[in-house]
Structure formats: C-alpha cells, structure tokens
Amino acid sequence: MDLIFAPWRMAYIRGEKPAGCVLCRDSLREKELVVCEGKNCFVMVNRYPYTSGHLMIVPFRHLKSLAELLPEERQELFAYMDLSVRVLTEAMTPEGFNIGMNLGKAAGAGIDDHLHVHVVPRWVGDTNFMRVIGKVSVIPEDVTGTCELLRPFF
Secondary structure (H helix, E strand, C coil), X not given: CCCCCCCHHHHHXXXXXXCXXXXXXXXXXXXXXXXXXXXXXXXXXXXXCCCCCCEEEEECCCCCCHHHCCHHHHHHHHHHHHHHHHHHHHHHCXXXXXXXXXXXHHHCCCCCCCCCEEEEEECCCCCCHHHHCCCCCCCCCCHHHHXXXXXXXX
16 A cells, blocks of 8 residues: 655645636745746746656746747746756756656646646656656655755755
8 A cells, every 4th residue: 555645735635726827926826936036937846846846937928838928938938947957956966857848638737728847857766666666756855845945046
C-alpha cells in the first residue's frame, strides 16, 4: 500500500474554489508563490511541482495559444525563461532543465485555457524508483520553502 503525505493539498480540497481562471492575476489563489512580476508576465513556484524548484511563467493576459501573444509578451516570457534558469542554477545548482508547455488537454495540460511555461530543474538520478516503479513523485521540499529560497535571487 502506498502511503504518501501531502498535507498542503487539504487546504485546496476543502477551500473555496475561485471563480474564473486559477492563473489569472485577479483570481490567483497562490499569490504567495509568485517570486517575480514584470509588465506582462509573472513567475511562480508550481504548487504541485514535478521536482523542487519547478517554476511556471504566466502571462497576465488570459491567453490560450502562442498565436495570441503580443510581441512584448513573447519577449518577456522568453526573458523570464532565461532568468528562471539563471536563478535556479545559482540557487539550487541543478544539472539540467526541462522547459516546456503543454498546449491542450491532449498534450497533458492540467490548465489548458491559460498559456504558461514550465521550467523544471533536474538532477541526475532525480527520476528514482518511486517515480518509475511506484508511479509516485517525492518532492523533498515544501513549495513555500522553495519560494523563500528563490525570491531573493529574482
């Protein structure tokens, strides 16, 4: 039997769900997870990370596709991808990164109506037996701790 504790999930399960998009600035529940804001986008720690340090870069405007991005939004999104890699490298010394987007439910998007980019730091061996055999991820750090670690670097 798998026994995994994730006490932070209960607040989400029991909590009142916001109206509208969970990534839009006005309805964002996880404001404390935002580590950096620009003119067009913000960077936040993912509440349900693949690994410690998993960041998301989110445009302020509610956009579903890349084609909807204005040039200045596209430029800032890419600039924040670069900054996120530099910050994570300095703060957490990962050995590699996964950077990507899941566009649409068929591509695995959990939130498919608001465009966002994932920046995931990786270490050799971080895909261990738990992920491979047990189909379970173990995140060694609470996301609020990750925020406290990363925020000064932004």
